[in-house]
Amino acid sequence: MLKIHGIARSRAFRCIWAAEEAGLPYEVIPVGFGPGLKDAISAVNPNGKIPAMTDGDLVLFESLAINLHIAAKAGAPLMPAGDDASRVLQWTFWAATEVEPSAGMWAYNTYLKPADQRDPAVAKAGAEGVAARLAVLEGHLAKTGPWLLGANYTIADCNLAAVLYGAWSNGFDFGPFPKAKAWLDACVSRPAALAARKQREG
Ligand SMILES: N[C@@H](CCC(=O)N[C@@H](CS)C(=O)NCC(=O)O)C(=O)O
Known part of the structure; x- marks a missing residue:
């Protein structure tokens, strides 16, 4: 197990x-x-x-x-085969290397560190980094959807949404990115996400 x-x-x-x-x-x-x-x-x-x-x-x-x-x-559809398996890797590495560093800068300097240790300039740089990636996601979702790879929810959605979850649950401004926000809302509202969130959020 x-x-x-x-x-x-x-x-x-x-x-x-x-x-x-x-x-x-x-x-x-x-x-x-x-x-x-x-x-x-x-x-x-x-x-x-x-x-x-x-x-x-x-x-x-x-x-x-x-x-x-x-x-x-x-297996499929959570982990598809062929070219879609490569797309899953692309979005997963993108989440880890492009999104998470900026999301971490914003998170640590917005709500994770004690207030007297936060650096507003680092928080701002982190927010700008997240926004730049959300613009990429917004453009992608305008061409495909409802999920990252199209019709089927895959582990790519889970991985990227999980990296963005801290921003989603702590007041990051998703306003300029309505498609990304709708996608993220859908990810975190799935029955599996709700079961996991129950363990986290109580
Ligand atoms: N890249 C690693 C990061 C793991 C990580 O930083 N975990 C944190 C908790 S979310 C941790 O163990 N922090 C304690 C420490 O760094 O001492 C992953 O995604 O698994």
Whole structure:
């Protein structure tokens, strides 16, 4: 059985969401924040971070790689074949390398760090970075839809939406990007997303 090591209030949320989308049985092995985190997780993640995943003999770290594994187990339509598999990788790497750094700058300096440690200039640069990527997403969704690859929801939607979830739930201004906002609203309202969000949001 899939074992997701972490807690829903961390990036393990992404993997819980993917497991719900896949309809696969899974267990959350709770490893939370605090001084004991590195000791508790290092056997399955040498980076000392959550999440990690074990599936039989397979041990994985990196939340979005874990999600690709989960989707591959489920098969199509969550993980399509052929050129669409490459499109899934494109959007997943784009989420990790283009969106997440800016989203993190905005998040840490808007709501994650204590107020006296936030830098408004970094928050602004992060917001501008997210907005630049949302403009790309907006243009893409104007040509295709309702999902990133067209007719079918795939793990690409789950991965990108999960990276944008912190912005979505903490008041980022999606106003200039109505198609991206509608797509994100649809992603986070799916039954699988609601089941994962229940674990995170209580
Ligand atoms: N790129 C990694 C990032 C993992 C990560 O930064 N996890 C955070 C929690 S969301 C963590 O463990 N932070 C504790 C620390 O860095 O000590 C992934 O996506 O899995």
